[in-house]
Amino acid sequence: MQTPFIHNHQFNYIHKQANFLIKTLRSVVDPKVLKTVRYTVGTNVIEVFDELTSELTSEQKHLLERLSTYDTPHDVQLYLNELEAYLIPFPQISAKQIQKLFPKAKKLKLPDLESINYAHTTYLRWIDIATSRLFIVYPHEGRFFGIEGRITATNKKGYCMFCHRHQELGFFNVKTKRHSPDHFSAIGQYVCMDNEACNHSISDITMLEKFLFSAVK
Incomplete structure (x- = not known):
């Protein structure tokens, strides 16, 4: 085997x-x-x-x-x-685990976990069209990290910051508590609007991890 x-x-x-x-x-x-x-x-x-x-x-x-x-x-x-x-598949994750990553998201819309090709998933992401929010779950050193933010379609093509693929982009804006619990700041990047295609194109996780870990600090 x-x-x-x-x-x-x-x-x-x-x-x-x-x-x-x-x-x-x-x-x-x-x-x-x-x-x-x-x-x-x-x-x-x-x-x-x-x-x-x-x-x-x-x-x-x-x-x-x-x-x-x-x-x-x-x-x-x-x-x-x-x-x-x-291929090493994306770690097994349940709906309950995802919900715990986003405790403030009311009526969190979950992705269809049974339809995901985990072998070809670097980071789990989905867009809630109703709220224009992008959710990301990423495994690192035995833990799951979750971030969410507003994604606004640009209706233009360009290079995704995560996968460096030339495709339809959205501006992903994430609020963070970098300095104190009472002081919010924000970081943003242009990323793919297509969840699956981004995972099928990403070949370097440097920028993805830099963005994610900046957002969760």
């Missing part, structure tokens, strides 16, 4: 490198260029696990390095399908 060791954002990054390799295989015949691209792809994938490299088993490292060895787009796609079995 395979032991999951790939997070969703890492898989998304691998997928982007795989697409780069597929594009090269379809358009380049120069063996030197192909060799360079293979080396770049293989190196980039390993670097995604840089902080965990010492913890990777030889089998896991070999699995990641295999991406650079394929000769056809079809083989690359089969490889990506194989990686699905190694």
Whole structure:
């Protein structure tokens, strides 16, 4: 049985490198260029696990390095399908746990937990259309963090601060108690309006965590 060791954002990054390799295989015949691209792809994938490299088993490292060895787009796609079995899913969470994260949200509208693809979820998010509020739940070091704020559609496309994807954006504004319980401030960012697509595109959690932890301090 395979032991999951790939997070969703890492898989998304691998997928982007795989697409780069597929594009090269379809358009380049120069063996030197192909060799360079293979080396770049293989190196980039390993670097995604840089902080965990010492913890990777030889089998896991070999699995990641295999991406650079394929000769056809079809083989690359089969490889990506194989990686699905190694994805670490979003931790199991119940409706009651979510409600405890947002005690001040009256009549909290919960997401359909049964329809979520947890393997491809980096952070749980949903929009309550009636109140124009975006809710986010994020797992970190064995705990769940929750933030909420108003999201206003811009009706324009741009780059999401979380996934760096060019898509329809909304301005996400979150009130925080940074200095004292009686003094509120606010932070905001432009983020995707599409919940699922953002999770399918995010390949680096740096900006996501920076924003979330700034909001919960």
